Amino acid sequence: MGVSAIEAAQIVPSSRQMAWQQLEFYAFIHFTVNTFTDREWGDGAESPDLFNPTELSASQWVEVCKSAGMKGLILTCKHHDGFCLWPSRWTDHSVASSPWREGKGDLVKEVSDACREAGLKFGIYLSPWDRHELSYGDSDKYNAYFINQLTELVTGYGDLFCVWFDGACGEGPNGKRQVYDWDAYYHVIRSHQPGAVISVCGPDVRWCGNEAGHTRKVEWSVVPASLKDNEKIQAHSQQVDDSSFAKRIGSDEEDLGSRRTLSATDRVVWYPAEVNTSIRPGWFYHEHEDQQVKSVPHLVDLYERTVGGNSTFLLNLPPDRRGLIHENDAETMRSLGKTLKQMYGRNLALGAKATASACKSDEHEGSRATDGDPGTYWRTEENVEEATLEIELGTIQTFDRIVLQEAIIQGQRIEKFHMERLHQGQWQVFYEGEIVGYKKICRFDPIETDRIRICVTQSRWYPTLQAVQVYCTGAKELHI
Numbered sequence: 001m002g003v004s005a006i007e008a009a010q011i012v013p014s015s016r017q018m019a020w021q022q023l024e025f026y027a028f029i030h031f032t033v034n035t036f037t038d039r040e041w042g043d044g045a046e047s048p049d050l051f052n053p054t055e056l057s058a059s060q061w062v063e064v065c066k067s068a069g070m071k072g073l074i075l076t077c078k079h080h081d082g083f084c085l086w087p088s089r090w091t092d093h094s095v096a097s098s099p100w101r102e103g104k105g106d107l108v109k110e111v112s113d114a115c116r117e118a119g120l121k122f123g124i125y126l127s128p129w130d131r132h133e134l135s136y137g138d139s140d141k142y143n144a145y146f147i148n149q150l151t152e153l154v155t156g157y158g159d160l161f162c163v164w165f166d167g168a169c170g171e172g173p174n175g176k177r178q179v180y181d182w183d184a185y186y187h188v189i190r191s192h193q194p195g196a197v198i199s200v201c202g203p204d205v206r207w208c209g210n211e212a213g214h215t216r217k218v219e220w221s222v223v224p225a226s227l228k229d230n231e232k233i234q235a236h237s238q239q240v241d242d243s244s245f246a247k248r249i250g251s252d253e254e255d256l257g258s259r260r261t262l263s264a265t266d267r268v269v270w271y272p273a274e275v276n277t278s279i280r281p282g283w284f285y286h287e288h289e290d291q292q293v294k295s296v297p298h299l300v301d302l303y304e305r306t307v308g309g310n311s312t313f314l315l316n317l318p319p320d321r322r323g324l325i326h327e328n329d330a331e332t333m334r335s336l337g338k339t340l341k342q343m344y345g346r347n348l349a350l351g352a353k354a355t356a357s358a359c360k361s362d363e364h365e366g367s368r369a370t371d372g373d374p375g376t377y378w379r380t381e382e383n384v385e386e387a388t389l390e391i392e393l394g395t396i397q398t399f400d401r402i403v404l405q406e407a408i409i410q411g412q413r414i415e416k417f418h419m420e421r422l423h424q425g426q427w428q429v430f431y432e433g434e435i436v437g438y439k440k441i442c443r444f445d446p447i448e449t450d451r452i453r454i455c456v457t458q459s460r461w462y463p464t465l466q467a468v469q470v471y472c473t474g475a476k477e478l479h480i
């Protein structure tokens, strides 16, 4: 029993996980009959007549996402109520029975087309739990139904970057117990969409464990293989339709990958985290929440803790009954995009001279971390686990953020580091941190200097840094 640090250091992402991680920030779109009933969970008895958005524009959704700097979008093709946003041939509980576009509409097609046109990646959410479909609970029968629907979605709408399987299920008192055939579902996805990650109840992307936007201080991508257990994921997911779940923070599992955890596990896997939360209290649109859209500073803080905390950020935007993202949300997203561009528009360390205390070869010398090329990186020799990288900014600069990125294609290695600045001839520590991973945004009060030292004081096997970026974001004025 026990995995060594060197063994863990050699676990690397798959190419689909790598491509997904680089998207960083993308949208969830929750839209269905619930939008028209003002509910969060439909009971499956809703009439398709209810579904009638009058001004639906998928290109408006996509524009809003792009304006905030998002790179992808995941649509709830079928939520727990079972209503399908595409004309599935396996049920009449779909847009085909609704008045929208006189029953000839296909929302999955409209959204996937709009994404493709705008250069956004497209992904699907398909709820395994289905409160409408009569076969639900008759395991083999429902599994066949679900696979038929899944096949329609993975074959009919172009390349998908993600298939998102929710763990939520509120069945119980009625005795329905569906045994999901996860392996068969995964097989369908892998056969038709080999580039798509399978998230939450899936092997590629780990749910962070809450919907409140809570992030771990230390988020490892190399974690015990047991975290992929769907039964456990489901047990931690939402089981009652009340708004308190969205605010709940399960912080019982803060340490998923330290040496202490490794020593108590026999197998580790690359299973990186995604943080999902909504721009409003609910996942679906409710008029009474129009004034409860999260503020730009709140979203910037979330962005920095998620994307800048070795996770990705999946932010939900619920379209309203018109089929548009409400003005308040749209305006917030545009202003978020502008703010992030201003904050992270000018990297003061781009092209800076960087000298390492140790490096494997010229190909991996210190300035590979400041050359702006994501394909190059600094690294030390095997077993050189402590090293320092000194950056010369050229002139005295004021800054309040340093972004670090490991070359995760090699694995996740850094366990402890601190940063120093040269001030009046003395090196002074201004930041202490633990893991880095894909991206770590280090936040601190503005400081001045022309020289920075990044000191890796503990790592696994050998550390790498693919990027060191320095920014003056002025975030203090944002009240973050």
Ligand code: FUL
Pocket: 040, 166, 167, 168, 237, 238, 276, 283
């Ligand atoms: C939860 C669901 O019950 C919510 O309705 C929402 O879809 C969220 C993303 O996942 O488990």
